Amino acid sequence: MGDSVHWFVVQCASEDEAQVRASRILNWLIEHKIVVASPCPNTGLYPPGAGAQGYDPRIEYCGVQLVPERTVFHAGDSGLDGLACPSCRQVAAVEAIAWDDAVGSWFAGQDDVTLSCPACSHASRLHDWQFLPMPWAFGNLGVGFCNWWPDEALTQALLAELGADVRQVHAHA
Ligand SMILES: [Zn+2]
Structure with a gap:
């Protein structure tokens, strides 16, 4: 089984804005104990915190990845039909x-x-x-949940926190 990533993609006006919004959303995730305060040295991901749900503790490659740069967030091996x-x-x-x-x-x-x-x-x-068959998104900021399936409450909270122009992409590698 490959890795799956649930991306929340924000367009952002510039890469400077993307950096600011990346640190803001990271602080929010840490404050709400959705992730721990520092990334895992093995995976580079911010692992789930005490208040996290929707992940499988048996999977080591699990956590949040932030990509604050212009990126084509495509659906991975779902391809393009x-x-x-x-x-x-x-x-x-x-x-x-x-x-x-x-x-x-x-x-x-x-x-x-x-x-x-x-x-x-x-x-x-x-x-x-x-x-x-799966949506793509184009943006300067991606917040990716790797091998982690945010539930409806977390998804709605993230959408509210990230602002109006957010797209979701399910990538599978
Ligand atoms: Zn047409």
């Missing part, structure tokens, strides 16, 4: 749409990059396209 247009909802086949160019442009710094739909010709922001 197609992309659903935010305008007409039609699903474009991977080979029928220039998604990889758009992802490359975003990664190079073009925050407002768009992708044109082969069905309706409408150009929508890359962020608004739905990657299938």
